Ligand SMILES: Cc1cc2nc3c(=O)[nH]c(=O)nc-3n(C[C@H](O)[C@H](O)[C@H](O)COP(=O)(O)O)c2cc1C
């Protein structure tokens with residue numbers, strides 16, 4: 001059963017045409033699928049496989065290798081806080097504890113309302129702006145508890161405003177609406 | 183820097199990311215000159231003569247790498263390594279974010295030199311916004327006729343595709359990057375054959391770092407002799423140095439090669455934050471051995487040749503500072519966690535060794551270390567070093583060995599007191 005929209009299928013087709021071999025479009029295709037669905041259920045991987053002329057296990061093998069593909073459902077907003085050196089001792093551990101306490105979840109868990117998932121991740125190439133996190137793969141840097149409060153509040157607001165809209169649209173609007181401090 | 187910067191020269195120019203502004207500032211002049219006036223081999227020769235070396239870490243001479251591409255085997259590919267996943271490194275990000283056309287021009291020039299008509303820029307998965315910036319710049323350059331078909335009426339076509347990874351440090355390793363770009367898991371490939379002979383889709387391929395290629399337009403425009411007026415005999419040019427940790431002004435600084443680390447630390451980054459003193463620093467990202475705060479290590483000139491002379495490596499010049507109040511074992515634990523997480527699992531010494539290192543460091547950090555844990559750590563390192571499939575395994579050992587060498591007492595104290603002296607010190611204050 002098709003789980004991707006026609007638009008996603010069309011974009012995957014466009015990616016496939018960019019490369020000398022269609023299989024090269026696998027990573028971009030998985031990004032497209034995940035942007036629509038929030039994560040990569042088996043149905044989506046099967047559909048990507050069909051579009052690129054692969055078997056589903058070839059797709060699964062690749063999806064499971066890369067940390068940015070979610071193999072299990074995640075919240076509408078995925079908070080990924082860097083915990084590597086030097087962030088670790090520049091406040092990252094405190095920010096992780098703060099988010100964890102505020103949302104009542106441990107790293108790896110999703111809030112009961114399905115809004116937020118928290119992960120600890122490796123260096124995000126923003127060590128000079130520590131502590132740092134990505135929310136749905138957009139940067140939020142120089143974090144403080146106050147900034148975290150503001151981010152979470154903005155996320156909740158926008159979620160309410162755009163209830164019913166497809167996930168990616170919410171994400172884009174939201175991350176663009178919050179000033180990204182340098 | 184006393185001389186004019188090369189790569190960051192235009193950072194202060196407003197809107198330098200826009201095609202028009204880039205062109206007004208001499209942009210795409212090098213490309214025009216090359217495709218209308220120079221043979222591909224002339225471009226390679228100019229780059230060879232400049233002494234430009236790879237800025238991705240290994241420092242391989244760039245012109246020499248290009249000259250390995252066999253004649254007449256088509257198509258050839260150029261792949262830009264913009265994976266930038268080494269902890270401490272954030273320079274390519276700034277180069278692409280602030281001056282995308284400088285990279286695109288460098289890509290087109292280098293592609294021309296090796297007869298490539300389709301080039302790829304592999305950005306790490308987290309660089310979603312960088313992909314958007316590059317795609318926007320590409321669209322402008324195609325529309326303006328600076329890239330695409332028959333550029334400058336020369337008959338040369340060049341297309342560039344921005345490809346985004348999905349979170350895997352190993353994909354910065356050039357052969358794993360190629361596998362990833364072909365739509366597979368990022369596993370390193372056996373060499374030989376080297377990518378120059380059999381690379382992307384089995385065709386001759388050059389892989390270069392972002393910063394390496396960003397230098398090429400300047401070399402073509404101003405000549406190799408001009409480039410060599412910067413830096414040292416063995417390390418010509420400048421280096422973008424990333425500095426992070428508890429300093430006043432962390433960030434990227436372009437320095438002439440040969441500038442002592444002290445200048446980066448004290449003048450550029452403004453020294454340590456009040457109340458912080460330097461304990462040790464890592465010059466080349468998490469994979470380079472740390473050096474303790476001693477004058478002979480602070481005065482090292484930043485070059486490919488000077489860091490090996492003191493037992494470390496410049497790598498991508500990503501300087502991570504560790505202050506006195508941070509436990510070395512804790513810092514090492516985070517580094518060991520990184521390598522255990524990022525080991526791709528293809529070869530046994532690295533797949534089994536990196537988690538073993540991590541677990542051993544973790545128990546020492548928790549005050550559960552055993553008396554023979556230090557010889558054990560060094561023994562595991564011995565069994566990874568030189569025995570793993572790619573350099574990731576080697577990288578995972580460098581800071582274990584260096585931290586034990588320079589901070590033996592700290593390890594020993596953790597094991598003897600069965601606690602982290604740092605945690606108990608803070609607890610005592612609280
Ligand atoms: C585990 C590992 C990770 C690497 N990561 C990167 C990286 O993120 N960026 C990069 O340019 N080179 C990286 N390299 C080095 C590349 O393999 C390769 O040497 C480089 O891209 C060549 O380009 P250059 O000659 O312009 O430096 C890595 C190497 C290893 C072994």
Ligand code: FES
Nearest residue numbers: 082087124126127
């Ligand atoms: S260590 Fe956190 S972004 Fe690099």
